[in-house]
Amino acid sequence: MNIFWLIIIGVFSGIVAGMGMGGGTLLIPMLTIFFNVEQQVAQGANLLVFVPLGIVASIIYIKSGLVNFKYFLLVVIPAVSVALLGALVSTNINQAALRFIFAIFVLGLGVLQLVLWVVKKIKKPNT
């Protein structure tokens, strides 16, 4: 039963990711809220779950010529090196603290995007 629901939330976050909206920001809260998964375990799961999806998507994107390699190289090198630092901090931090910071991050992103959405609606009501 547990496995069944895990697959269901996987499908749900996959759909969100496929539509280009960020599946991980939903997968992690679902894992911690509904399954009482530890914050770090949920984050690690989200990172590794994305890998097979990302490989398939990358191949499709490269073949269709949509990738800008100049910006890819400019961003990927600093991003990957500093990502390890982020992972180092997060695997050594108290899980309640990490959960709190993550909650603030998701909440902040949600509010920010909601505000931008409303502003866009006011400026261009018919789009």
Place this chain on the structure above:
Amino acid sequence: MYLFLPNINNFSVKKLFYGAFICLCGACVGFINGFMGAGGGILLVPILSKICGLETKTAHATTVLIILPICFISGLFYAINGVLDIEIIIAVGVGAIVGGIFGTFALKKLKSDVIDLLFYVIMIVAGIRMLF
């Protein structure tokens, strides 16, 4: 002596600062994605489209390519440090592949302002729920 500096005429301080700024943005995105295990893509798409001026589709595609090695390497780091639950990864992973294909090919056309709004509201509710 300028032979070894062929691009000297194209060089400008503005370009250098721009490049450095984009690198800095990349470093921030990398740190956040490694630290929180998510959210890098949500931040990187607007950076690439609004600041770098890439088209939305190109920004999305480039973002996926950048996020992939970040997720792989930081995910491995989590796994090496024992923060790993194989059952969750396999079950969620199988679901995510099915959902990902479905979302990309069948539901993308349904993407609308209402779905965006719904997504933001879910994020806010999830954030509040996690605080308590």
